[in-house]
Amino acid sequence: MxxxxxxxxxxxxxxxQLIRVHQFRDRESICSHNVSVAQCYALETLVKRGPLRxxxxxxxxxxxxxxxxxxxxxxxxxxYALKTLDPLDQRAVQLSLTPAGQELYATxxxxxxxxxxxxxxxxxxxxxxxALALLGKLTVAxxxxxxx
Amino acid sequence: MxxxxxxxxxxxxxxxQLIRVHQFRDRESICSHNVSVAQCYALETLVKRGPLRxxxxxxxxxxxxxxxxxxxxxxxxxxYALKTLDPLDQRAVQLSLTPAGQELYATxxxxxxxxxxxxxxxxxxxxxxxALALLGKLTVAxxxxxxx
DNA sequence: GGATATTGTTGTTACTAACAACATAAATCA
DNA sequence: TGATTTATGTTGTTAGTAACAACAATATCC
Numbered sequence: 001m002x003x004x005x006x007x008x009x010x011x012x013x014x015x016x017q018l019i020r021v022h023q024f025r026d027r028e029s030i031c032s033h034n035v036s037v038a039q040c041y042a043l044e045t046l047v048k049r050g051p052l053r054x055x056x057x058x059x060x061x062x063x064x065x066x067x068x069x070x071x072x073x074x075x076x077x078x079x080y081a082l083k084t085l086d087p088l089d090q091r092a093v094q095l096s097l098t099p100a101g102q103e104l105y106a107t108x109x110x111x112x113x114x115x116x117x118x119x120x121x122x123x124x125x126x127x128x129x130x131a132l133a134l135l136g137k138l139t140v141a142x143x144x145x146x147x148x
Numbered sequence: 149m150x151x152x153x154x155x156x157x158x159x160x161x162x163x164x165q166l167i168r169v170h171q172f173r174d175r176e177s178i179c180s181h182n183v184s185v186a187q188c189y190a191l192e193t194l195v196k197r198g199p200l201r202x203x204x205x206x207x208x209x210x211x212x213x214x215x216x217x218x219x220x221x222x223x224x225x226x227x228y229a230l231k232t233l234d235p236l237d238q239r240a241v242q243l244s245l246t247p248a249g250q251e252l253y254a255t256x257x258x259x260x261x262x263x264x265x266x267x268x269x270x271x272x273x274x275x276x277x278x279a280l281a282l283l284g285k286l287t288v289a290x291x292x293x294x295x296x
Numbered sequence: 297g298g299a300t301a302t303t304g305t306t307g308t309t310a311c312t313a314a315c316a317a318c319a320t321a322a323a324t325c326a
Numbered sequence: 327t328g329a330t331t332t333a334t335g336t337t338g339t340t341a342g343t344a345a346c347a348a349c350a351a352t353a354t355c356c
Contacts, residue, residue, distance in 0.1 A: 007276050008265035014283035019167050021290040024210060027344095036311055055334060062172060067313045069336060074311095091321045091334040117156035119289040123282075128155050131282035134275060135162035141267040142169040175313095184342055203303060215344045217305060222342095239303040239352045 042071050043105040051096040191253040199244040
C-alpha cells in the first residue's frame with residue numbers, strides 16, 4: 001500500500017524530530033549535574049536493574065564492554081559507583097552505586113520528569129495514554145527488527 | 149496531579165527506549181553507506197531546505213557552526229556536497245549537494261523508510277495516525293521549552 | 297573611515313563508541 | 327589431570343559527535 005509508506009515516512013520524520021529535541025534537552029539537563037549522558041544512562045540502569053556485572057550492564061545498555069568499562073571508570077572516579085569482586089568468579093566484578101550515586105540519579109531523574117510533565121500539561125490524559133501504548137509498540141517492533 | 153507525573157515518567161521511559169533503538173538502527177543503516185549519522189542529517193537538511201549558507205544549515209540542525217563546518221568538510225571530501233561563494237556576500241558560502249549526494253540520500257532514505265514501514269505493518273493505520281499527531285505535539289512542546 | 301557585527305575556519309577539549317589485542321580466570325574435554 | 331577453549335574485563339587505537347574560544351575576512355552602521 002502506498003498509504004503505509006507515507007505513514008512510514010511521516011513517522012520516521014516525527015521520531016527523528018523528537019529524538020533531536022530530546023537529545024538536546026537531555027544533554028543540557030544532565031550535563032549540568034556533573035555527569036555525561038552515557039554516565040547518567042549507566043546510573044539509571046544500575047538503579048533499575050540492581051547490581052550487575054560489567055558484561056550484563058553492557059548488554060542492558062546495548063554498548064560494547066570496553067565502552068561500558070570506561071563509562072563505569074568515570075563514575076568510579078567521581079564516587080558514584082562501586083566495583084566489588086565477585087567471590088564466585090574471580091574474573092567478574094559487581095557494579096553498584098554509592099549512596100551519592102543513587103542520590104544523584106534521583107535528582108536528575110526528578111528534574112527530567114518535571115520537564116516532561118510540563119511538556120504534556122496541555123495534552124489530555126487519554127491522548128498521552130494512547131501515545132504511550134504506541135511508543136511501546138514501536139519500540140518493540142524496532143527491537144524485533146534488530147533481532148533482539 | 150499525581151497521575152500527570154506518572155504519565156510524565158512513563159512517557160519519558162517510552163521516548164528514551166524508542167530513541168535508543170532508533171539510534172542504534174540508524175547507525176547501522178546509515179554507516180553502511182559510507183556516511184556517518186551527522187553527515188546523513190546534513191544531507192537530509194540540504195535536500196529538504198535547498199541550498200543554504202553554513203550558518204543557516206547549522207541553525208536548522210541545532211549544531212554549532214564549527215561542528216557544521218566539519219560535517220560539511222567531510223561531505224565535500226567524499227564528493228557529496230558543493231560549496232560555492234555567495235557573490236553578494238564574500239564571507240558566506242552556499243552549500244548544496246552534488247548529484248551523487250542527492251542520489252545517496254535518496255538511497256539511504258528509501259531503506260530507512262522501508263524499515264520503518266515494516267515496523268508498523270502490523271499496527272492499524274488510525275493508531276499510527278494518532279501516534280503521529282502526538283509525536284508532533286511532543287516535539288513542539290519540547291521545542292517551546294527549549295525556547296526555540 | 298573606524299567601530300561593530302557577521303560568517304566561516306581552525307585549535308582545543310571532552311564525550312560517545314566500536315574493534316582488536318591482551319591478561320586472567322573458568323570451563324570443557326580428552 | 328592437563329591442555330584447549332571460552333568468558334570477563336582492561337587497555338590501545340581509531341573515528342565520530344559536538345561545544346567553546348580565538349581568529350581572519352568581510353559587511354554594516356554611525
